Amino acid sequence: MGFLADSLSRIKPSATIAVTDKARELRAAGRDVIGLGAGEPDMDTPENIKEAAVRAIRDGKTKYTAVDGIPDLKAAIVDKFRRENNLDYDTSEVSVGTGGKQVLFNALMATLNPGDEVVIPAPYWVSYPEIVSLAGATPVIVPTRPEDDFRMTPDALEAAITPKTKWLILNSPSNPSGAAYTRDTLKALTDVVMRHDHVWVLTDDMYEHLVYDGIKFVTPVEVEPALKDRTLTMNGVSKAYAMTGWRIGYAAGPQMLIKAMAKLQSQSTTNPSSISQWAAVEALNGPQDFLPERLEVFRQRRDLVVSMLNQAKGIACVNPQGAFYVFPSCEGAIGKTSAGGKTIDGDEAFVTALLEEEGVAAVHGSAFGLSPFFRASYATSTEALEEACARIQRFCAGLR
């Protein structure tokens, strides 16, 4: 019996944060490293949002707030859901936490018991299965295929649901695959959930504002309003408004769940930062015109990266519809030896050799539950992306 909790042995530290740390370490040692591990926009928080935060400080809005959000922010969230998603929520059905991650953590911790199952399509955001495991429940991983653009099929979902299933976690557009559900592909999944009334849906809509090619973002309750009383619709300001450091995320769902989440939060972090909450009010209520401009920048980078990666020997990259990640297959590199003499026996060996030999930091697909792939973030400058892709091409050309 050690000093540390048994629950901790069930979880892994975040692989994406580990890669970022490793790249930082190499850079500090003088190596020229291009990081494709970033999970955040490289743009700055818009000026009007920063101003709102400064104003909040000056006005003394610097004290404890209501546990799960100030009334002004809850009202701004209710307006956002009505304006952008055609969803009608009351402020009593809204919860604000310290980042989308805490909201998700609250929801899972407040509902899961040992033995419960949570259906998670792979590749998944690294924290889903870890939080489920920490709660003592069981993640049920459903692999998706590049041929299906990494979307889960209704048959695969149907097969994964058991009497023990408590939640289905959906994330569109997806981190790490960039896959986005259309209205039809999402409706096919909600139709399955409608047949199993014990299953709740946790939808992570963090990348809502990052969808390309004219695809319209949709969220489960919008395509199937009958699921409203068993869906938690989660979102946040981190990615859309380049506010990852401010730590504000939110969700809307049935009051019973929202109250349970607040109870949990009241015994952990109390309230999210008062200053960040006022900044988030401005983010949601203020001008939104910079969003399409930034989207266009990301789209151009996506096109560049997909095209250059598909020219690398042994790499096959699906064109993703959203977020700022690509999730290429490196199957053609497996079994080969790198120019530096490393055996590429899987995607982790691929990204490790790529980092050591070419100074490009990406994250192995196995960290997201699907091999042999890797995740590259294009939330970095076009010049850095061109150079990184050229290095990947050279690395792949050197494989024997």
Ligand code: PLP
């Ligand atoms: N959900 C997804 C899919 C993400 O990619 C992230 C951040 O990487 C989060 C949630 C967490 O967002 P936040 O930084 O607001 O906690």
